[in-house]
Amino acid sequence: MSHYEASIREPLVLGDKSYHDITEDIAKPIEGKANKNWYMAFYISLAAMLWGFGCIFYTVGTGIGVWGLNKNIGWAWDITNFVWWVGIGHAGTLISAVLLLFRQKWRMAINRSAEAMTIFAVFQAGLFPIIHMGRPWNAYWVLPIPNQFGPLWVNFNSPLLWDVFAISTYLSVSLVFWWTGLLPDFAMIRDRAVKPFQKKIYALLSFGWSGRAKDWQRFEEVSLVLAGLATPLVLSVHTIVSMDFATSINPGWHSTIFPPYFVAGAIFSGFAMVQTLLGIMRKVTNMEDYITRMHVEYMNIVIILTGGIVAVAYATEFFIAWYTGSPYENYTYLSVGAATGPYAWPYAWAFYSLLFFNILTPQILWFKKIRRSFIWSFIISIFINIGMWFERFDIIAIVLSKGHLPSTWWRFEPTFVDVGIFIGTIGFFFVLFLLYARTFPVIAQAEVKTILKSSGEFYKKRSEQGIPTKPAIVVLNVENGKENSDKNLNG
Amino acid sequence: MESSKVIHAFYTDDEILLDAVKAVKAAHHHIEEVFCPFPVHGLDKAMGLAPTKLAITAFMYGITGLAVAIWMTNYMMIQDWPQDIGGKPSFSWVENMPAFVPIMFELTVFFAAHLMVITFYMRSRIWPFKEAENPDPRTTDDHFLMEIPVHNNEEELTSLLSKTGAVEINVVDKH
């Protein structure tokens, strides 16, 4: 037995599943055809994506002036979206890496899709540092590559440069972790594939994985080490992103609480996005036996925890801004000024949205019935993501709108291009995810098979009845060389 | 040329497989390979496989990454073209080191992760366009395959394996 699990723990795999059933369930969405709902969702996302691309081309061709920025507010939707998307990505890595280190077996049904979400989210995030530049065709200048300008190097003191290294490392390591885990599952599809094109593609994608014992030994070791490396990435990458603000001199940004607050906020919004995606996916790909109420509940518990940290951080910021007595702190994004000041529209509106979506709504997850409910989890997860978008917007636009000198006070209003690019990234994200759901094994089936005998519903029931998981040995009739396969299979 | 033969024994349960491996090793037969659809805890030890040194290589690669980061930041900001940027970097790497910590950390992780994975792929001989070598496609579904070379002991091996609970035994030519 790979590991022992107490019988009072809920099963992680429902139904009377065998290993073969797992193979079939997870291969089905890939081998079958997409239905009307998939196509409708895909076309809507594609339209949004193309609209966003159009807005990006317009921006790059005409200038950042087509956005709503001005001399006092140099960042608004662009960096809000960047931080929002990066934050969402962190949940996937936490599920894959941190929960692996904590030996949480429930992660196995969700880590593949969560990690896919991470990669697609960080893709979207990575667009913004490039398109927000005034001259994005020179974006490669942030890389320390030898050149003919002297050679002119980059400025390693700059938090934006730390971002370059952090996001690149994060995206590439997540991709590699995800892909390595996918190899045995691609091999499963390859070996089952009948259509020659499918067989060729999955043979290519699986890198010739053969499932040798030595390969599995290395695979497990590499997974553990990658998990150990990805865990500090979860903490460090969003810390570095938060330092884009924390190292500046603007009141409201210059705050040492930002790193842990941002990391907690990232996990908060990321898990919410996982809930949103899996809430839909488990139904449309028929994975309801693998992504159970227990999975949803556990994810909601993480949401309550990280949401609580975020709420405490808000309270701290609010209190400290007041306690300092400094007039400059009075118009930070969490202050009396933001709530009641002369820039009430749209800032107070944004401020109150933040409070409502981020602090109030997750509190109903304290009720067990709510956090085990699929519908409520789905609704609350969407609210949380809306709230977290407002949080980043408030931090950026409200703080920049009031500086130290009164002559630097201004207001921000978005243009249709700001909105269009954001919607475009949402569309692009869903296009990628929808394609993934039909071409990639959405659950780590090899991992789930390792816990079938300890956590599968069928086996749990039998072990409660005292039946051991190891079946009795039936000796093979050596003359035929082949036995009826029914007898020795568990069941 | 005498073609060498191997026995392929199929199992459908990981605990039975583990006992079978132990039994075969106790009878002093050499196990060429075991193909599994998922990792079996304790299998590598039962088979007598040496533990993997990939974690140690990852550590080495990480140290390399750290060294590269330190060298790079020192060369670029202090030695080659030092500039006065907001009063920094003070023409001294040590004084500016805190600002370089994110770079050093990220490069450490980057080198450790990627080079380790590349080493893994090289050592296990897996890469794009590589042909799969599992003899039976069921080994990625729900069957385990133990491959044992035959040296004029086919009967002995077959009876041993059938007693351990194999669901199917085939004798094939090794290509």
Added chain:
Amino acid sequence: MGKNEVRVGRDMHWLRIDRYYSSGVEEQYKEATGHEPTSPKVRKFATDELGLSRAEMYEAIETEAENPQVTFQPMMCQHCNHAPCETVCPVAATTHSRQGQNHMAYNRCVGTRYCANNCPYRVRRFNWFNYSNNNEFDFHMNNEYGKMVLNPDVVVRSRGVMEKCSMCIQMTQATILKAKKEGRKIEAGEFATACSSACTTGSLQFGDVNNEKEVVTKLAADKRAYHVLDYLQTKPNVVYQVKVRNTNEA
């Protein structure tokens, strides 16, 4: 840049003159106490004596009096020695010269705008559109002949780069090179910027602070000298003098 751009806050002035008007509350405070108003005292007066709520108080101190007193504060790039803008540029497009100016390398700037966000004085300006060879922005002699007349030495900035007051670096360089060619030291009063030479009252003075004979050296060492937002430790190279009014009260 035209009315539309200015309306959304995208003027390109490298030098602005901030005007501070006394508020009604300040006048009331002066009348009631006879003292010169300071910000914390006025705020306390507004909430305690006048009974305003906190929000009302902030509104009140931002509303000018019927007959306000005005203070002018020209604000241009302060050329901070510990410039918050320089540290945050990822491509090192803005660095500090040995002469003390903050350099802006237009051709290196990729336009992330972090420097503008980090400047507490908000003196940096961004080229939101292609302003130079563009029919939409044909203001201030923006044609091929006009360009030869107005500031022909100053580089034309492309779309997507930051710009700001450079302390007329071209004029400074010209002065230095002239002195080099003539093989002499630069005399006091030889350095000038456009703003310092335009000001008729002599309120803007520019010079080499290392030369004791310069006007700026005396002014910088003066008792009235201060830096704007000095508690931010930006260590600016622009020194202001406290305004002294001759009032009747004293």
